[in-house]
Amino acid sequence: MTKAVGLEKSNSEAYDSRENWPPYTYRDYPDIKAETYETFMQFLNTENTSDRLMELQPWVSVCDSRCAFCYFPTTASSKVQIEPYLDLLKKELAIYAKTKYIKTSYFDEIVLGGGTPSVLSAEQIIDLIDFCKANFNTSKEYFIKITGSSKTLALKKIDKLAQYGVYQMDMGAQTFDDKLRHALCLPDSAADVEKAISHARKLGLVVCVDLMYNLPGQTMESWVATLKKAIELDAEIDAYSLHVDPGTLLEKMIKDGQSPPPGDAEYEKEMYLKAYEMLTKAGYKAVGHDRYSRVEWHMRENCLNGWPWGGILTTGAGCFMGYLQKFSYSNIENINEYMDTVRSGKLPICRLSESTTEDMMRRTMTRLYLRLPVNKKEFQEKFNTTPEKAFPKQLQKLKENDLIEIDDNEVRLTKKGELWKGNIVWEFAPNHTE
Numbered sequence: 001m002t003k004a005v006g007l008e009k010s011n012s013e014a015y016d017s018r019e020n021w022p023p024y025t026y027r028d029y030p031d032i033k034a035e036t037y038e039t040f041m042q043f044l045n046t047e048n049t050s051d052r053l054m055e056l057q058p059w060v061s062v063c064d065s066r067c068a069f070c071y072f073p074t075t076a077s078s079k080v081q082i083e084p085y086l087d088l089l090k091k092e093l094a095i096y097a098k099t100k101y102i103k104t105s106y107f108d109e110i111v112l113g114g115g116t117p118s119v120l121s122a123e124q125i126i127d128l129i130d131f132c133k134a135n136f137n138t139s140k141e142y143f144i145k146i147t148g149s150s151k152t153l154a155l156k157k158i159d160k161l162a163q164y165g166v167y168q169m170d171m172g173a174q175t176f177d178d179k180l181r182h183a184l185c186l187p188d189s190a191a192d193v194e195k196a197i198s199h200a201r202k203l204g205l206v207v208c209v210d211l212m213y214n215l216p217g218q219t220m221e222s223w224v225a226t227l228k229k230a231i232e233l234d235a236e237i238d239a240y241s242l243h244v245d246p247g248t249l250l251e252k253m254i255k256d257g258q259s260p261p262p263g264d265a266e267y268e269k270e271m272y273l274k275a276y277e278m279l280t281k282a283g284y285k286a287v288g289h290d291r292y293s294r295v296e297w298h299m300r301e302n303c304l305n306g307w308p309w310g311g312i313l314t315t316g317a318g319c320f321m322g323y324l325q326k327f328s329y330s331n332i333e334n335i336n337e338y339m340d341t342v343r344s345g346k347l348p349i350c351r352l353s354e355s356t357t358e359d360m361m362r363r364t365m366t367r368l369y370l371r372l373p374v375n376k377k378e379f380q381e382k383f384n385t386t387p388e389k390a391f392p393k394q395l396q397k398l399k400e401n402d403l404i405e406i407d408d409n410e411v412r413l414t415k416k417g418e419l420w421k422g423n424i425v426w427e428f429a430p431n432h433t434e
């Protein structure tokens with residue numbers, strides 16, 4: 001039976017199935033209205049006194065092809081005029097850069113995300129990063145990260161980016177099993193992905209690969225082989241459990257009987273435990289929501305550790321991870337509508353949420369989802385109460401089930417709690433019944 005380091009299967013039971021996403025994600029934000037846009041603009045005209053470093057995250061939500069499972073709002077590269085898009089992306093960045101809040105903010109990460117910014121040429125990528133560096137304050141030590149897919153990452157492009165000073169490449173490898181790759185419409189082979197990763201590693205870049213588990217037809221042997229390969233390539237790993245999203249090609253394939261469904265809740269859990277066991281044995285530490293890391297800096301990433309008080313300034317069509325303290329937002333997904341809105345001089349936000357103090361308390365508890373402790377002193381300073389007084393029933397229940405530990409300083413997950421961290425944070429969601 002699968003055994004995670006320090007966690008026997010027999011004492012790992014807590015909920016029927018694992019939640020892989022926390023509450024308060026972009027899908028729940030309300031549509032933006034004229035009044036909320038105005039409130040946000042007023043906020044942007046205040047000073048940032050949070051004393052937290054932030055992440056700057058321009059998105060290029062464009063892909064050469066569509067992976068069957070993907071829920072990201074991307075547009076096919078054949079339908080996008082890249083140069084006008086990049087001009088407008090810079091225009092949006094410039095609107096933020098001129099505000100008082102951003103002028104008084106410091107960034108320790110510039111992360112090109114979205115679909116696959118690697119569809120850009122090395123020169124376009126470098127130009128965009130140069131623009132960010134010229135218009136935003138960076139901290140003394142800052143990191144440049146680029147999301148890319150091996151299908152658009154020619155080795156020469158990687159050479160140029162490494163030379164420029166890129167610190168990390170994030171690559172969606174998903175699986176090194178060619179049969180599964182084919183079934184999921186991943187156009188390049190496992191050997192291509194491997195070549196791109198080892199080339200970047202040889203140049204000294206950190207490579208963080210996205211791997212997916214509980215894919216339709218994925219055996220435990222296939223999952224183990226993929227994990228072994230990622231360890232052998234000395235990559236950082238983001239291990240995501242498949243979620244079959246409505247509207248994806250995979251959902252249709254399963255409905256039409258062209259693809260088997262993913263495994264059940266028990267199998268999904270076994271696969272999580274297998275990854276946890278193999279990766280911790282190989283010297284990785286589980287950090288953040290789904291990261292396994294052997295890179296010291298990843299464990300002290302400010303943007304992660306500052307949640308929910310820091311910020312991610314995200315821009316570009318379809319971006320959805322933006323948060324600036326109590327405001328969270330996502331942008332217009334349709335790339336043409338996005339471009340028209342920015343052209344008119346407006347921020348292209350489509351959903352905006354402003355958290356109340358009570359929501360901020362609940363969101364502070366979602367630090368547990370990121371495997372971070374909730375510091376009681378900071379909680380007291382921010383909310384004038386303690387986690388125990390604010391959430392007595394939830395904390396009692398979680399403690400009794402050996403999912404959390406509480407001492408004088410903090411509330412933190414137990415080893416068992418790590419497995420159920422998604423479910424744990426839902427306990428703090430408004431109107432949660434269980």
Ligand SMILES: C[S@@+](CC[C@H](N)C(=O)[O-])C[C@H]1O[C@@H](n2cnc3c(N)ncnc32)[C@H](O)[C@@H]1O
Pocket residue numbers: 069070071072114115116147148149150170171172173174210211212240241242243244245
């Ligand atoms: C925007 S992609 C970034 C990587 C890049 N676009 C690529 O594929 O090479 C982020 C990651 O989300 C994960 N992902 C996408 N759809 C998913 C789904 N339905 N369930 C779980 N993870 C998913 C994949 O691992 C993907 O690599």
Ligand code: SF4
Pocket residue numbers: 062063065066067070071072074114115116149172
């Ligand atoms: S997983 Fe990455 S490459 Fe595939 S469609 Fe989604 S964003 Fe594009």
